[in-house]
Amino acid sequence: MVAKIKSGKSLIGALNYNENKVKQGKASLIAAVKYPKDKDALSFNDKLFRLTDLAAMNQRAKTNAVHISLNFPTGENLADEKLEEIVKDYLQGVGFETQPCLVYRHEDAGHPHCHIVTTNIKRDGGRINLHYLGQNESEKTRKAIEVKYGLLKADEQPKQKPNLKADIAAADYGKAESKRAMTNILGYVLRAYKFTSVPELNAVLGIFNMAADRGPQDSRMYAHGGLVYWILDNRGNKVGVPIKASTIYGKPTLTALEEKFKLNEQLRKPFKEGLIKILQEVLRSPQTRYGFQKALREKDIHCILRQNREGRIYGLTLIDQKNKVVFNGSDLDKAYSANAINDRLLPDPIGPLRAQQDLTISTDLNFGQTPAGDDLRDILFAPEREELAALNKFKKKKRKGLNL
Incomplete structure (x- = not known):
């Protein structure tokens, strides 16, 4: 068993992620722990407000959403009842036994797994410390659970050898492990x-x-x-x-x-001059961005243009698929830097929408430098700010009878 703990700032995002999977038929709610109603009787707001009302007990805490996934090897298919027992033991082991939570069984990957949505804010407003929770309490707990339930031990699983053939397909989440x-x-x-x-x-x-x-x-x-x-x-x-x-x-x-x-x-040095000659040939005639990429693609060169919101190119990466070499434009010559190419290419006459669809564009090839505020999109949380703002208006009205 492998446990992954993600913390974030959006309970509604975490809930929406799982509820959308349910709507798509890729997940099911198997438990609603410490909720006043049976899981099948809970509305979306019932599920959300139980957590947000508790999170509101500590207005200073910026991080109040916790999203945990428990992952099992392919073939280790557990009944819902057994999965609930494992979740209960796991939450107790990591100090969340008093917290309300929602447990979803997911069927969207090549291996069995479940997701747990909860909050680290307690009834008295105190916070459950998340620092080093994953490598300390979580690791000890998952190992104990593997022994107790006779699960395959993650540490003893042999590492899978790669298929080194050239006919490798792109990853398709949910279709294979x-x-x-x-x-x-x-x-x-x-x-x-x-x-x-x-x-x-x-x-x-x-x-x-x-x-x-x-x-x-x-x-x-x-x-x-x-x-x-x-x-x-x-x-x-x-x-x-x-x-x-x-x-x-x-x-x-x-x-x-x-x-x-x-x-x-x-x-890669021996292939530099050949790539420069191809670029010179393509740029001999005026090119639009789409035409530039299309001409390179015909010569087996995959061109990635990175542009800002104003549409200005700030990065250019070329993948020579024949020789399997990768160069940034500026590594070839100043004439092929992002700024130089941006100034040479003509705007696409087909309009921005088509250009956006046709161009291979990435705003962030280095995932270690994500823009501030994105925070890896809180991994599984995908905040939906407008809906959250609307729901917060309701949350301000203190509701009774939720057995907090």
Whole structure:
């Protein structure tokens, strides 16, 4: 069993994530712990207000939403009743036994797992300390649960060897076990492509719906050189739970990658001039952004343009699919830097909407530098501010009979 704990600022976001999965037929509510009604009788507001009213007991706490996922190996299918017992023991082990929570069984991945939505604000306004909760109490508890219920032990699972064939498909969350899909993609990409930084690696991984993530620059993970891998959906959003680099076959950690960066710096040099000649040929005639990418694609060059909200290009990455090398435009020559290309390309006459659809655009290839306020979208929380503001008007009216 593997437990993942995420904290955030949006209880409604955490709840909406799970409720939307229920609407899609990909999840079901199996327990509503310490709620005044049976789970089947609860409305959306019943589920939300039980948590937000409790969170309101501490107005100073900015972080009051806790979203936990318990993940089990493929084939370890547990009945709802057994899963409820495991959740009860887990919450007691991490100090949440007195907290109300909602437990959802998910069927949207290649492995069995459940999600728990709760708050760390107690009835008296005190906070349950989340600092080091994951590596201390959670680790001890999950190991005890594995023994008590005879579960497969996460620490003893053999690391999956990658499929090194070139016919690797992009990750599709829910269709196959996440870790297996990631292992296969990484095994192929790390062997075949020559890249010299995490953003360049992500340019390639993005083609396979994956991303390497160092965390925000002010995070402990970033400071200690940590690295996790995510599966992305078709819009580039992170889905599911991240997998630590150290737990993947071959251990593609940041330290290991940095050694590969140095080697790749030399290995990609012979292909630099050839890529410059292709760019010169494509740019001999005036090009729109879409036309520029299309012309390169015809020569087996995958071009990623990163642009700001005003539409100005601030980053350019080129993936030579024939030679499996990755270059930023500025690494080739100043003439191919983002600013230079931005000034040379003509606007697309088909309008911004079509251009946005046709261009391969990323606003953040380095996931370790997410914009302030995004906070990795609180992982699973996806805040919905307008709805929250509306619901807060109701929350201000003190309601009775909720057995707080």
